[in-house]
Amino acid sequence: MIDFEILLKQAETHLNNRLPVVFFRKPDDTFLQVVRQDDDALIHVETFKDQGFVFAPFDNQSPTVLIKGVIESVEIPELHWKPSRKKKDTIQHFYQPDDVAMLDYIRKIKKIKALIEDGKVEKIVLSREEFVPLNKFNIIDVFVSLLSAYPTAFVYGFYHPKVGTWLGATPENFLSVRDTRFMTVSLAGTKQFLKNQYVTWGEKEKHEQQLVTDFICKQLKPYTAKLTSTAASSFQAGNLFHLRSEITGNLLSTDIHKAISLLHPTPATCGLPRETAKEFILENEGYSRDYYTGFLGPVYSENRTDLYVNLRCMKIVDNQARIFVGGGITRNSIPEEEWKETMAKAETMKRILYVLSAFS
Numbered sequence: 349m350i351d352f353e354i355l356l357k358q359a360e361t362h363l364n365n366r367l368p369v370v371f372f373r374k375p376d377d378t379f380l381q382v383v384r385q386d387d388d389a390l391i392h393v394e395t396f397k398d399q400g401f402v403f404a405p406f407d408n409q410s411p412t413v414l415i416k417g418v419i420e421s422v423e424i425p426e427l428h429w430k431p432s433r434k435k436k437d438t439i440q441h442f443y444q445p446d447d448v449a450m451l452d453y454i455r456k457i458k459k460i461k462a463l464i465e466d467g468k469v470e471k472i473v474l475s476r477e478e479f480v481p482l483n484k485f486n487i488i489d490v491f492v493s494l495l496s497a498y499p500t501a502f503v504y505g506f507y508h509p510k511v512g513t514w515l516g517a518t519p520e521n522f523l524s525v526r527d528t529r530f531m532t533v534s535l536a537g538t539k540q541f542l543k544n545q546y547v548t549w550g551e552k553e554k555h556e557q558q559l560v561t562d563f564i565c566k567q568l569k570p571y572t573a574k575l576t577s578t579a580a581s582s583f584q585a586g587n588l589f590h591l592r593s594e595i596t597g598n599l600l601s602t603d604i605h606k607a608i609s610l611l612h613p614t615p616a617t618c619g620l621p622r623e624t625a626k627e628f629i630l631e632n633e634g635y636s637r638d639y640y641t642g643f644l645g646p647v648y649s650e651n652r653t654d655l656y657v658n659l660r661c662m663k664i665v666d667n668q669a670r671i672f673v674g675g676g677i678t679r680n681s682i683p684e685e686e687w688k689e690t691m692a693k694a695e696t697m698k699r700i701l702y703v704l705s706a707f708s
Contacts (some may be wrong), residue, residue: 355382355422360488363507368415370401372504372646373424373495374654375521380424381646383417390510391416396604397650403506403514404642404658407630408612412642413511419646427496443480443698450687456632457683463628464679471559472619472628474686475674477635478694480701482667490515493700501585502656504644514639516661517696519585520616522643523607523655528599530572530607534561535583536616536676537591540692547582547589552680554580557591559678560615563622564595567610572597585660588692602651608643616676617641617657638663640672660696671697 355371359382362369368385383401385391392411393402399419404412453476460472491505494517501517524531537553557580569575575597583592599607618641619625629637640663645655663670673690 350420350422352380352422352424355380355420356488356492358382359384363487366509368508370403370415370504370506371491372401372502375500375502375519378424379421382420383415383646384420385415385417388509390508396608396647396653399647399649401506401644401646402653402655403508403511403639403644404612405639406613406617406637406641407626408609413508414647415506415508419648424495427492443478444691445476445478449476449478452634453687453690454683457677457681457686459632460628460677461679461681461683464677469624469628470620471556471615471676471678472625473615473617473641473674473676474629475633475637475640475672476690478671478673478698480669480671480698482664482669482701484704485664485667485669487513487515487664489704490700493704497700498585498696501660502645506644511639513664514658514661515664515697516658518656518659518661519583519588519590520657520659521654522645522657523604523611523653525599525604525607525651525653527651528602529596530599531594531596532564532568532611534564534577534580534593534595534614534616535590536560538675538689538693539589540689549582549591550680552678553591555680556676556678557593559620561593561595563615563620564611568595568597568607571600571606571610573600574598588696604651604653608655612643613641614657617659617674619676637672641674660693662697669697669701 359371362384371382391414393414400414400416463469487505494503498517503517506514520535521533536557577595578593580591580593583590642658643655647653673693675686675689
């Protein structure tokens, strides 16, 4: 009978042979799941019916990729996160961006706030990238570290020779479907986790989260029945807290693609109005988001899928980790605080790289 180590080793062999492979664990789950494609064909999704793993970019005009294959599954043994032996487990000075990057980000925030004041947008999600040089890198080691460090996240490692190498630990469900029953979440607002401190939410975070909830409900209402949403509550993801609501209902059609097109990208990753925000992002961020803030996840069969928003992720490029972070800018946003929020979000990936480097 196949076990965890054997299935990971088989996935690593696929990697070494430069064949598409993805390995993942769903939130609060105890199973490793792996999809291996037998050739290096770049398959684009036309329907969400073929078993495999889908990987979609932020730009909803670009195609979604499918790693096509049987989804294999084994139980994960108990894992133990190794604390750093370095003095004080802090990444405060671990490859942090310079003042030029900070000033550029703040300048763009002020530009967004001017658009909000003029009544042209309600919210724009602004993102940026950081680069961390890699001395030793093994995608399996990073994946296993993410598994134990972030048990409530969707953790994955993805490789396709025509797409690239990606890893992540995202806290956000995008869309889960079982027959016609669906569940999605509205997740926005961010607070850093501080031990023994009660988290409180201001009007800025509550408003930002409500924008996302209202958008999702408005988009889905004509195409669903029994649509309900829960009250917003605090949700911990790694070193951060967010506001989160669950939205559930029954789809009137079995066409999952329709629901996806209605939702992606949501105000949690793009903004409102959606097309205006997207246009600003593509013209002003100064880099390509690629698959960051797209969606990803397994398709088990027709009308059975679990998709997640691709947040807290990185792409491995030329011995560097390209880390993506961002935040929602609204009327009440304070530019310097928004910058700090992106720094906190970058810790999800950088903490793993930091701790692994401590043992190299």
